[in-house]
Amino acid sequence: MNTKYEGFETPGITVDLSIFTVNETRLKVMLVRRAEVPFQGYWSLPGGFLKTSESLDAAAQRVLCEKSGVSDVYMEQLYTFGDPKRDPRSRVITVAYIALIPWQSLPQPASEKVTDLTWASVDALPKLAFDHREILSYAVKRLRAKVSYSNIVYGLMPKQFRLSELQSMYETIIDDKLDKRNFRKQMLATGLLKETGKKELAGAHRPAMLYQFKSKEIVFFN
Amino acid sequence: MNTKYEGFETPGITVDLSIFTVNETRLKVMLVRRAEVPFQGYWSLPGGFLKTSESLDAAAQRVLCEKSGVSDVYMEQLYTFGDPKRDPRSRVITVAYIALIPWQSLPQPASEKVTDLTWASVDALPKLAFDHREILSYAVKRLRAKVSYSNIVYGLMPKQFRLSELQSMYETIIDDKLDKRNFRKQMLATGLLKETGKKELAGAHRPAMLYQFKSKEIVFFN
DNA sequence: ATACTAAGTGTACAATGAACACTAAGTATG
DNA sequence: CATACTTAGTGTTCATTGTACACTTAGTAT
Numbered sequence: 001m002n003t004k005y006e007g008f009e010t011p012g013i014t015v016d017l018s019i020f021t022v023n024e025t026r027l028k029v030m031l032v033r034r035a036e037v038p039f040q041g042y043w044s045l046p047g048g049f050l051k052t053s054e055s056l057d058a059a060a061q062r063v064l065c066e067k068s069g070v071s072d073v074y075m076e077q078l079y080t081f082g083d084p085k086r087d088p089r090s091r092v093i094t095v096a097y098i099a100l101i102p103w104q105s106l107p108q109p110a111s112e113k114v115t116d117l118t119w120a121s122v123d124a125l126p127k128l129a130f131d132h133r134e135i136l137s138y139a140v141k142r143l144r145a146k147v148s149y150s151n152i153v154y155g156l157m158p159k160q161f162r163l164s165e166l167q168s169m170y171e172t173i174i175d176d177k178l179d180k181r182n183f184r185k186q187m188l189a190t191g192l193l194k195e196t197g198k199k200e201l202a203g204a205h206r207p208a209m210l211y212q213f214k215s216k217e218i219v220f221f222n
Numbered sequence: 223m224n225t226k227y228e229g230f231e232t233p234g235i236t237v238d239l240s241i242f243t244v245n246e247t248r249l250k251v252m253l254v255r256r257a258e259v260p261f262q263g264y265w266s267l268p269g270g271f272l273k274t275s276e277s278l279d280a281a282a283q284r285v286l287c288e289k290s291g292v293s294d295v296y297m298e299q300l301y302t303f304g305d306p307k308r309d310p311r312s313r314v315i316t317v318a319y320i321a322l323i324p325w326q327s328l329p330q331p332a333s334e335k336v337t338d339l340t341w342a343s344v345d346a347l348p349k350l351a352f353d354h355r356e357i358l359s360y361a362v363k364r365l366r367a368k369v370s371y372s373n374i375v376y377g378l379m380p381k382q383f384r385l386s387e388l389q390s391m392y393e394t395i396i397d398d399k400l401d402k403r404n405f406r407k408q409m410l411a412t413g414l415l416k417e418t419g420k421k422e423l424a425g426a427h428r429p430a431m432l433y434q435f436k437s438k439e440i441v442f443f444n
Numbered sequence: 445a446t447a448c449t450a451a452g453t454g455t456a457c458a459a460t461g462a463a464c465a466c467t468a469a470g471t472a473t474g
Numbered sequence: 475c476a477t478a479c480t481t482a483g484t485g486t487t488c489a490t491t492g493t494a495c496a497c498t499t500a501g502t503a504t
Contacts, residue, residue, distance in 0.1 A: 010232040011272075013304075013315060050233075056304035056315070080302045080317050082235075082278035093235060093278070095302050149444070164450075181453070182493065204502035205449035222371070222444065386481075403484070404462065427480040428469035 011091035015059045016047035018139035019068060021119065022156050023103040025172045028119040029136060030067065038088050039129030060097040069107045074155030075099040078139055086131045096135045098143060100155030147173050150220045151192055154213050160196055162208040233313035237281045238269035240361035241290060243341065244378050245325040247394045250341040251358060252289060260310050261351030282319040291329045296377030297321040300361055308353045318357045320365060322377030369395050372442045373414055376435050382418055384430040
């Protein structure tokens, strides 16, 4: 270890992830139960220490994959939290990330009861470890804002979907109702969707056209 | 030092600042000349290591004050850069900040020639140390974007100003011309400005009303 | 055959944004 | 002191965008 930082901090660096999904018209976030002190038994955001020669993005990807079993999903850096007292043990700075996973992409939980991982509705959160409540609030705020000026919801949709499902996704996240005709007009006007030609199979009602995104690119409007 | 981080990184943490001002209708950023290796003699963004028990924001404030002599200006965290190779000596993670200073608030440089600090036009930058070019590109991008959906330019204006000066500030940052009548209508419609009652004193032309901001609050439009 | 469910479609009006040119109030000059 | 010069200040028209709103269609279930 070099001596370059005498008198300066050499804190631990972690990444913490707000991993979102939508299920049953609720915006949900992944929480893991802490096995160790401090905050033993508390729910917390999944996270972990940065490894040697690992970039921040790579660390976030690693944590994502470890906890969710998926990769290749939308992820972005959110903010860095560095209050000297945020970890009671010692100085730890955390770089927070947001990730989005379509509910359909999640592997089914193993049949034995998984009690150390849960998906909590963001409007019914338990007490969280560290400053994770603050981090999560900020993440939800960013997500809600970004939904209205980008096509970030792509990250939460399955490969193919009905327009009504897409509308429901928007409504769940922004927690408001949208007009069906206007919504469809606007979505199709973006030119980012294409019909698959296929129609929904089942249901005691008129079958819906299935759509998909032309590309995975995230675009900003306005 | 605890042993908790064995096998993990305990990198140095720095803050690096993109300190912007506008002068002579140019968007400028503060650069400092590096006295030491690596990148000795190169221009770089002002920055410094995080001190013990110092929050990230406090560190950024400290650096800002050391280099510019001002405090109480607009500042926000930008992004955290953590590529393992970004510092050739050893692992250093930097939390980048943006700050805005009205040109009029800057203390005059001491009369002896200051050669280790400069204000460079963002479209005529010298070679920069480390990954500071990348950081600065991102900062400029964020600033330009934010100008169009917030009143962030407040941070660059003097206490009192003419509407034509405000317009010029916008035009400089977004690098485009605006329509005078529409601009005035829109600005006054925000309700964030108030007349001071005073008029500009000098000039071989009709004197302009001076305005100021009702509050320092940053507001988002749309 | 009828009831049920979600899909799918167009128009009228309001609000917002964009283009555009002249008069007003001072100072400087001959 | 008349004229030239400079920047301040002001409204209207038109195009575009956004918003409110209700009925028909295509399938399944009974």
